Amino acid sequence: MNQRAQLALATALVVTLGIGASACSADGTDKSQGRATDQGAKNPAAETNGQVIGGTPVKGGTLTVLSNQDFSHLDPARNWVMPAMDFGTRLLYRTLVTFKSEPGKAGSELVPDLATDLGKSTNGGRTWTFTLKEGLKYEDGSPIKAQDVKYNVERSFTPDLTGGPDYAARYLAGTEGYEGPLKGKHLDSVKTPDDRTIVFELNRPVAEFASTATLPTFAPVPSAKEKGVQYDARPFSSGPYKIESYDRDKKLVLVRNEHWDAATDEVRKAYPDKFVVVMGLKGGQIDDRLIASSGADASAIAYSDMRPESAPKVLPKADVKQRLLAESQGCTEMLHLNTSRAPFDNVEVRRAIQYAVDKESLLTAAGGPALNEIATAYLPGSLTSGAQSDTLKIAPAGDPEKAKQMLKAAGKDGDMRVSLTVSTGDKTKAEAIQQALSRAGVQVTIDTVDPGAYYDVIGDTTTAPDMVVAGWCPDYPSGSTFLPFVFDGRTIKVKGNQGNYAQFKDDATVKRMDEINAMSDAAQANAAWIDLDAQILAKSPSVPLLLERKPLLVGTNVAGAFGHPVWSGTIDYATVGLKDPAKSQG
Secondary structure, eight states: OOHHHHHHHHHHHHHHTTOOSSOOOTTSEETTTTEEOOTTOOOGGGTTTTSOBTSSOBSOSEEEEEOSSOOSOOSTTTOOSTTHHHHIIIIIOOOSEEEOSOSGGGGGOEEESSBSSSOEEEGGGTEEEEEBOTTOBOTTSOBOOHHHHHHHHHHTTOTTSOSSOOHHHHHBSSOTTOOOSTTSOOOTTEEEEETTEEEEEBSSOOTTHHHHTTSGGGSOOOGGGOOGGGGGGOOOOOSSEEEEEEETTTEEEEEEOTTOOGGGOSSOOOOOSEEEEEOSOOHHHHHHHHHHTOGGGGGEEESSOOOGGGHHHHTTOHHHHTTEEEEEOOOEEEEEEOTTSTTTTSHHHHHHHHHHOOHHHHHHHTTOTTTEEEOOSSSOGGGTTTOOOOSSOOOTTOOHHHHHHHHHHTTOSSOEEEEEEEEGGGHHHHHHHHHHHHHTTEEEEEEEEOTTTHHHHHTOTTSOOSEEEEEEOOSSSSGGGTHHHHHOGGGOOSSSOOSOTTOOOOHHHHHHHHHHHTOOOHHHHHHHHHHHHHHHHHHOSEEEEEEEEEEEEBOTTEESBOBOTTTTTOBOTTTOEESOGGGOOO
């Protein structure tokens, strides 16, 4: 059967099986949409939510990771895309603070990692001090020092090291014009009075700075190991594993870092002896191998999402379905409209696109309601007390006739041609968007990019297309980690642009963001972020599309697998392993 028929079958199956839009909480309330649900209705694709597949792992063996792509970045100064960030921070390097390795709500709890505690705040929240644990070592046995954390924070400002979190640039004092340490210049706002103490001086109070310190920016990199852009290929390990070999786009092999001390690390269990990441596979090929789960594939997990057309091969089969994780990603996928040039520099044209998009057919293209929900706002439900707002009240199937009228009023009467760039795996979604916009008289040309290079390509503002599809996930539960990164015009970079793919610059939005960031009351700030979400939506720099689950298959010999609530539903590499290491290969 052709792909369209496969997708129709997948959707028919999820409806027949009684799949709801999301898993219900114990009290029968659908937390993601804030509406009452049938307490007996469950999402078969999400029955493992909050659970651990395979029980507790046994130490040893080789865990294989099947991937359709290379890592976007493994350099901790550049690593800001899931699941690469999960992989890096759990296996190769440690951060000052991290999240517990537990499913469900418990996984959102902060715990010390390299630091002895969650940091001490003084000066009204403008100064944060962390003390490193004793006995921390790199893969060669040399000590991890506070100066190494300072150095990596400084590296994050280097123009050539694009793509990473920019919280340091946002929060640290005295960073204007700073371009990293490679020319011998250092930040006065990051102090290391001794080898175990690091002090951050901020430009404003940040009550949640301990959460910020979970990001790869706050991992250590010794200056002697600096290799510039080449550091991506061989990060120096402070975690439980080190790189044995890395053949880009083909295979990465991790082996144990014998100098990692479990006594200093309450999070990472490091069950397997070895991780082997096999890259360049087709998505459907990965699914088929894990469904069959034979040989080495029985001890394998998926790095990339299960393909929508694989749903009918998985959901009706109880033995396979029980090996499917489908945690909510807590992210919003959006269609970003390039506001820096025509036609999307016109707000009326952008508003018309909101009505032109058919989110129902997009939902089908993405695997149906088993794996997705329709998004009606930018902020996901995890940041809005469970209920996404819906201020535009546009029907899920869109309103092409109204879109046509709006385009005509904006002087675009059936003559609009635009480009859309998506990751290779999102081509079916792109086709759904293309078809929907054609109903409103908008002709769309689709370009696809390899997933490993996608964010670098769309992050280059000099060659950015008219539209791109990209999601955003909060780094921790705060609106400050979402809207400012996606819609603050001050964050736009020529290359390495992250988040603001619409290149949206709006003075009123920026002013309100600064006002909310200055609020000391968390509840007041949360309400203000929700209000600002609606204000930005009215200006339509992006179209909210879907709230996605993270569908990941694992082999029959895998244990300790669960989707982490903070790592966007990706498998937590800190605790995954094997039931029987003797059955693994490699």
